[in-house]
Amino acid sequence: MFIVTAKEMYDIDHYTMHEAGLDGKILMENAGRAISGRMEKFMDKSNKITVFAGAGNNGGDGFVIARTLYNRSYDVQVFQVVPDQKITGDAHYHKLLYLNYGGRVFSSDDHGHLVSRLDETDVIVDAMVGIGISGKLRAPISDIAERINQSDATVIAVDVPSGLPADEGISNFQSVQADYTYMVGAAKMTAFLESTSPYYGGWEKVDIGFPASSFPMCSSRELWGEEQYRETMPEREKYAHKGKHGKGLIIGGSSKMPGSIAMAAKASLKAGTGLLTVASSETVIRMIASHCVEAMYQPVPESDGYLTDDPDLSVSDYDAVAIGVGMGRSNRSAAAFRHAVQDTNGPLIVDADGFYHVKPLLDQLAQREHPTVLTPHPGEMAELMDVSIPEVLKNPFRLSAEFAEKYNVYVILKGRHTLITAPDGRQAVNDTGNPGLAKGGSGDVLTGIVHAMVMQEQGIFQALCNACFVHGAAADWMVENSRACHDLMATDVIEGISMVYRAIS
Ligand SMILES: NC(=O)C1=CN([C@@H]2O[C@H](COP(=O)(O)OP(=O)(O)OC[C@H]3O[C@@H](n4cnc5c(N)ncnc54)[C@H](OP(=O)(O)O)[C@@H]3O)[C@@H](O)[C@H]2O)[C@@H](O)CC1
Ligand SMILES: Nc1ncnc2c1ncn2[C@@H]1O[C@H](COP(=O)(O)OP(=O)(O)O)[C@@H](O)[C@H]1O
Numbered sequence: 286m287f288i289v290t291a292k293e294m295y296d297i298d299h300y301t302m303h304e305a306g307l308d309g310k311i312l313m314e315n316a317g318r319a320i321s322g323r324m325e326k327f328m329d330k331s332n333k334i335t336v337f338a339g340a341g342n343n344g345g346d347g348f349v350i351a352r353t354l355y356n357r358s359y360d361v362q363v364f365q366v367v368p369d370q371k372i373t374g375d376a377h378y379h380k381l382l383y384l385n386y387g388g389r390v391f392s393s394d395d396h397g398h399l400v401s402r403l404d405e406t407d408v409i410v411d412a413m414v415g416i417g418i419s420g421k422l423r424a425p426i427s428d429i430a431e432r433i434n435q436s437d438a439t440v441i442a443v444d445v446p447s448g449l450p451a452d453e454g455i456s457n458f459q460s461v462q463a464d465y466t467y468m469v470g471a472a473k474m475t476a477f478l479e480s481t482s483p484y485y486g487g488w489e490k491v492d493i494g495f496p497a498s499s500f501p502m503c504s505s506r507e508l509w510g511e512e513q514y515r516e517t518m519p520e521r522e523k524y525a526h527k528g529k530h531g532k533g534l535i536i537g538g539s540s541k542m543p544g545s546i547a548m549a550a551k552a553s554l555k556a557g558t559g560l561l562t563v564a565s566s567e568t569v570i571r572m573i574a575s576h577c578v579e580a581m582y583q584p585v586p587e588s589d590g591y592l593t594d595d596p597d598l599s600v601s602d603y604d605a606v607a608i609g610v611g612m613g614r615s616n617r618s619a620a621a622f623r624h625a626v627q628d629t630n631g632p633l634i635v636d637a638d639g640f641y642h643v644k645p646l647l648d649q650l651a652q653r654e655h656p657t658v659l660t661p662h663p664g665e666m667a668e669l670m671d672v673s674i675p676e677v678l679k680n681p682f683r684l685s686a687e688f689a690e691k692y693n694v695y696v697i698l699k700g701r702h703t704l705i706t707a708p709d710g711r712q713a714v715n716d717t718g719n720p721g722l723a724k725g726g727s728g729d730v731l732t733g734i735v736h737a738m739v740m741q742e743q744g745i746f747q748a749l750c751n752a753c754f755v756h757g758a759a760a761d762w763m764v765e766n767s768r769a770c771h772d773l774m775a776t777d778v779i780e781g782i783s784m785v786y787r788a789i790s
């Protein structure tokens with residue numbers, strides 16, 4: 286499923302109507318029909334349905350929904366939230382059809398009727414404003430949005446909850462709070478931002494006949510889910526040997542944080558790494574070796590509990606190197622990062638305090654021949670980019686794309702909706718995971734899975750998307766079957782990897 290900005294959606298519309306030749310009235314008919322069919326799961330014939338229709342094509346969708354439901358004998362009324370003369374074009378055509386079928390349209394200026402109808406309404410259809418919104422909701426629609434939000438009815442939004450644009454970058458907004466949103470044709474960016482996604486309620490996408498080819502032409506952003514995982518995740522060959530599945534190195538740990546590297550190492554092995562070496566201090570190795578007996582261990586010197594560089598550590602001998610987990614921010618470790626950045630001869634994954642150490646090396650990352658993968662959460666991303674955390678949360682798509690391109694890195698911006706960005710601008714949002722992951726150690730597990738995935742036979746971008754998918758799906762499986770969000774531990778997530786691999790292939 287593609288994720289679009291308003292411009293990209295309008296480009297898809299334009300291509301469909303003007304290149305492929307499908308009439309806009311038919312698109313609107315398809316949208317309204319698809320949504321009215323699906324929303325029947327929220328209601329029965331005894332329910333009262335009230336459609337709020339605006340002036341644009343979003344309102345047009347509302348008139349099609351009203352006609353379709355009216356024609357199926359539902360008790361439907363439409364409240365038009367703009368004067369008659371504002372309804373033009375395809376929306377006007379569908380308003381007339383609805384009237385010709387016997388439907389009734391009322392003005393939202395008739396407050397008495399509006400209030401009494403809202404009191405008895407079971408289902409509200411919000412078709413006031415879609416992706417054509419500019420700025421904050423204006424009166425009277427802003428007042429009606431408030432009334433809708435106070436009502437007890439089930440609120441179904443058409444395309445977007447009125448008040449939200451498709452694009453990221455907003456902070457001052459007012460929106461209808463939907464229980465469920467039917468997004469037309471493609472998912473909209475704001476469905477994945479922390480501040481706006483809750484207004485969508487549950488959601489799904491409805492297909493209305495846009496040519497499949499129009500989406501990749503206009504957007505390079507997609508939602509990554511089970512379908513994409515199944516399509517891209519490589520099978521293990523019958524004659525596979527351990528060398529085929531990656532000889533990996535993980536460098537990290539400090540005496541204060543020995544567990545991080547243990548979890549990353551276990552997750553890497555669980556996720557499929559053929560042969561794993563853990564480079565850490567002797568102190569850390571003594572603490573963790575019995576917890577991950579499958580790994581090999583390479584002691585490196587330490588100072589005051591922090592790793593220092595070991596010039597004899599042959600990072601170039603490995604297929605992928607992950608560095609940073611549990612390492613801390615001591616300048617004693619800086620040389621170890623320079624060494625890894627200069628000499629690693631394959632994908633290099635940097636996580637956690639590693640960002641502190643690679644920030645001065647970003648220009649060197651840009652010159653690397655092999656992929657570099659950074660896995661920050663929003664706080665770490667803000668620090669890397671010298672912007673505030675609210676700025677990152679407001680513009681995750683744009684900031685990730687700018688950073689990835691500038692420094693030639695892959696960025697995994699972690700969160701409820703983890704965003705994966707390639708240096709060429711491709712982006713994917715991972716669909717799996719739950720609040721049980723909001724616990725120290727979850728990120729270390731992700732690093733281990735990423736480390737394993739980049740060594741399997743798949744494109745690097747797919748590998749990162751599949752790593753995020755497996756990480757979230759493992760947590761989901763555990764929460765559905767044997768844990769709750771409260772007690773889910775990062776080590777449980779490692780256990781869940783097996784369940785994902787067994788259940789989905
Ligand atoms: N072929 C297609 O195009 C298809 C489009 N589709 C559907 O169309 C939707 C896009 O339609 P669209 O482009 O007509 O814009 P739309 O979202 O209805 O908004 C425009 C209206 O909103 C108003 N308005 C703006 N800002 C406002 C504010 N702050 N506060 C209050 N009002 C505000 C603005 O008023 P004005 O500024 O003109 O006075 C104007 O009346 C899309 O989301 C999908 O549902 C599907 O059917 C598939 C086919
Ligand atoms: N509410 C949530 N829903 C889904 N995934 C989440 C949620 N909270 C955290 N995660 C995931 O958990 C991981 C947390 O990583 P991070 O913050 O680096 O943790 P730590 O460094 O403490 O191990 C990320 O992969 C993130 O996407």
Ligand SMILES: [K+]
Pocket residue numbers: 343411412413414415442443444445446447
């Ligand atoms: K809407």
